[in-house]
Amino acid sequence: MRRLVALLAVVVLLAGCGTAQSGNGFVSGDGSYTTVPPAQRKAAPALKGTTVDGTPFDPSTLSGKVVVVNVWGSWCAPCRKEAPELQAAATQTAGKAVFVGINTRDLDPAPAQAFQRAFGVTYTSLYDPTGALLLGFTDLPPNAIPSTLVIDTQGRVAARIVGATTTATIVGLVTDISEGR
Secondary structure: OHHHHHHHHHHHHHHHHHOOEOOOOOEOOEEEEEEOOHHHOOEOOOOOEEEOOOOEEOHHHHOOOEEEEEEEOOOOHHHHHHHHHHHHHHHHOEOOEEEEEEEEOOOOHHHHHHHHHHOOOOOEEEEEOOOOOHHHOOOOOOOOOOEEEEEOOOOEEEEEEEEOOOHHHHHHHHHHHHOOO
8 A cells, every 4th residue: 555655646746747846836737728619709808008028018909809819928938939939820811810918927117128029029018027918818718928818809818828939829719710711
């Protein structure tokens, strides 16, 4: 019985090794995604605030468009891995979707600005050091950093990716959602 308990303890400990954890208390997911059928989608919260560059953000620019919202932090290793993938997806889906980042847990905007320069991120990112914007996503929350949400043209959350994602995944989701699926 002791051997079984010891074996179970080792298995539980090793299972935790597969998930990356940041120093800011957020656990990164595995890149899996959830889609919501159109009839079951709920309204996304308004994306408002200030960008990492200190510019006020006008949420009306998103009206009637598919919006890809990526939650990231400059301190997040999986975010660094996925940044080029997201930028490539933004380029490939230009005209179909608008990308908006939400930078979270950076207590100073300078690291977020440096992150965007280093990875060639051209889309706007909102500065959300306290995570207040994230709290508005209650039905399908971005519960890991990074997370990506796709909002349909009617302003409803259509998909969520937990963890780092790829260009192909984003392009596929944007295509499906822009076609009403």
